[in-house]
Amino acid sequence: MIRLENLSKTFPGQSEPAVERLSMEIYEGEIVVFVGPSGCGKTTTMKMINRIIEPTSGRIFIEGEDVTQADPDKLRRRIGYVIQQIGLFPHMTIADNIATVPRMLGWDKKRISERIDELLETVGIEKSYRGRYPKELSGGQRQRIGVARALAADPPIMLMDEPFGAVDPINRERLQDEFLRLQSEIKKTIVFVTHDIDEAIKMGDRIAILRDRSAIAQYDTPERILTDPADAYVEDFIGSGASLKRLSLSRVRDIEMADWPVARLSNSHDVVREKLRRSGKEYVLLLDGQERPKRWVGADDVALDSVPLASAGWPAVAIVEESSSLYDTLDTMITSYKGSAIVVDERSRYLGVVDFERVLAAIETMRPHNEGQPARGGA
Amino acid sequence: MSFVEYLASRWDNLLETSVEHAEVVLLSLAIAALIGVTLGVLTYRRPAAAQTVLAVASAVLTIPSFALFGLLIPVLGLGYTPTVVALSAYAVLSILRNTIVGLRSVDPAVTESAKGMGFSNWQQLTKIELPLAWPVILAGIRVSALLILGIAAIAAYVNGPGLGGDIFSGLSRIGGANALNLVLGGVLGIVLLALIFEAAFVLLGRLTTSRGIS
Ligand SMILES: Nc1ncnc2c1ncn2[C@@H]1O[C@H](COP(=O)(O)OP(=O)(O)O)[C@@H](O)[C@H]1O
Ligand SMILES: [Mg+2]
Numbered sequence: 347m348i349r350l351e352n353l354s355k356t357f358p359g360q361s362e363p364a365v366e367r368l369s370m371e372i373y374e375g376e377i378v379v380f381v382g383p384s385g386c387g388k389t390t391t392m393k394m395i396n397r398i399i400e401p402t403s404g405r406i407f408i409e410g411e412d413v414t415q416a417d418p419d420k421l422r423r424r425i426g427y428v429i430q431q432i433g434l435f436p437h438m439t440i441a442d443n444i445a446t447v448p449r450m451l452g453w454d455k456k457r458i459s460e461r462i463d464e465l466l467e468t469v470g471i472e473k474s475y476r477g478r479y480p481k482e483l484s485g486g487q488r489q490r491i492g493v494a495r496a497l498a499a500d501p502p503i504m505l506m507d508e509p510f511g512a513v514d515p516i517n518r519e520r521l522q523d524e525f526l527r528l529q530s531e532i533k534k535t536i537v538f539v540t541h542d543i544d545e546a547i548k549m550g551d552r553i554a555i556l557r558d559r560s561a562i563a564q565y566d567t568p569e570r571i572l573t574d575p576a577d578a579y580v581e582d583f584i585g586s587g588a589s590l591k592r593l594s595l596s597r598v599r600d601i602e603m604a605d606w607p608v609a610r611l612s613n614s615h616d617v618v619r620e621k622l623r624r625s626g627k628e629y630v631l632l633l634d635g636q637e638r639p640k641r642w643v644g645a646d647d648v649a650l651d652s653v654p655l656a657s658a659g660w661p662a663v664a665i666v667e668e669s670s671s672l673y674d675t676l677d678t679m680i681t682s683y684k685g686s687a688i689v690v691d692e693r694s695r696y697l698g699v700v701d702f703e704r705v706l707a708a709i710e711t712m713r714p715h716n717e718g719q720p721a722r723g724g725a
Numbered sequence: 726m727s728f729v730e731y732l733a734s735r736w737d738n739l740l741e742t743s744v745e746h747a748e749v750v751l752l753s754l755a756i757a758a759l760i761g762v763t764l765g766v767l768t769y770r771r772p773a774a775a776q777t778v779l780a781v782a783s784a785v786l787t788i789p790s791f792a793l794f795g796l797l798i799p800v801l802g803l804g805y806t807p808t809v810v811a812l813s814a815y816a817v818l819s820i821l822r823n824t825i826v827g828l829r830s831v832d833p834a835v836t837e838s839a840k841g842m843g844f845s846n847w848q849q850l851t852k853i854e855l856p857l858a859w860p861v862i863l864a865g866i867r868v869s870a871l872l873i874l875g876i877a878a879i880a881a882y883v884n885g886p887g888l889g890g891d892i893f894s895g896l897s898r899i900g901g902a903n904a905l906n907l908v909l910g911g912v913l914g915i916v917l918l919a920l921i922f923e924a925a926f927v928l929l930g931r932l933t934t935s936r937g938i939s
Binding site: 398420422433434437438447479 | 832834835836837838839840841842843844845848853856857935936937938
């Protein structure tokens, strides 16, 4: 999709290049994260793709076409661009900000207006904000409008330079999650720059860990980078807790769940007692009419028919969705009373139970398999 | 004749001269704005060039107005033309300076995102930078307007139009009949014009500045 070939940049008046002979391929529909220490050349590399910075040498191909000499303004209208400071136009309304590129491309009024509504909905901002000005928005809202504006003309490529860098940690998490959900629908080819390895692991389909002058230390999937760092530089950059970070990449649905004995709130006490006896477990899980986990009950709790099932035992908490990461699941388990978590689907229906043993078994399979082998070079 | 009686008998004449005065100021202001904004746009990204044009415009402003009008007589003769040229020259500095300051104060993130979205340099200037710098530029025009409203009176020295004629003829035969009334009438006209200009600039500012930056 995007191919960089021996791309170099030396700024005027500097003896050392900021980017030196970088070659890489960025695949269609993926988020590729450039991550590395400050000043290693991430921004410079990204800005050469839309030629905000003109390369000193080397070539850029987009969908096979050499765009190194193409008209830069036309090129940029095909590429969405989001920067950390967002740069919304303060004298224009939210609607006009979003309409910028569609207008340049000559879309008709009706189509632009519909597109604005659609995008506002996509980024979760109410339509009543159309006529407002950027100064009337919160930081998180501005960031969303920045993304909407970059997406306006539906460009196949997006360049994002530390797009969530200026928002507070809680909002950042939310924006990241929203953006990932959005990307799963729109499947753009995205170059995403950050200096934060955790953000890189979360956002990236592929990560390029860069060192000075944008030299690629490793270009690989987050899983591979965490389990199989190419060298000491990468290991160092990932920092401690690589295995824990790995847990945030795996989903509960990827591991085997235990099948726990269940009964219904509508069952008689006899049925529940019989289930308990036959399962050999200490507790059974009671589900309501919509298959949603409600209560845990043991033999003592259902000994008396006079205590209704709906208030017997204790409430079923520590529930995770099947799309939750193992990291979050583990977190839920640790804080739960029983040391296990109930897994439900997106409509809160019971799927199974996971416990420590199963998560530990999953971690075991994540261990690097290549111990003793020499470290690999860059991708 | 008291000043009030003088005003009552001569108000139509005074009004006509005031309109003349306002016209020559507005024309000069328009020319100065064209020159000042153009020079500002051409130089705001080039510090050395900006320094140079600002130095020239400042130097012009230090020439005493009598001297400047006098110097223009051999070149442009008397009347309307030298008046407009001199007033325009005086009005350039604050318009030019504010244009440069205004354009330089536009947030670089805004221009970068504009560029990243495919704005040509011209579109960037006309759709982003000038509208954002506009309140500052307009403030420069306003300062120049007040400056040359006063200086325009001196234009009577080269037989220029406006309220200066009354003031000059009054001053030249002070003590004579109506001499003081002529001077007072001219000064009053200029002060009232200044107030009207101020009000007009406030209104213009409101009408032409985006709500997003006010
Ligand atoms: N416009 C510029 N002029 C001169 N040097 C620059 C310019 N932009 C970046 N640099 C230099 O290039 C190097 C890489 O910068 P940058 O790409 O911004 O790094 P990063 O985004 O990884 O922090 C740095 O040493 C920086 O000082
Ligand atoms: Mg950077």
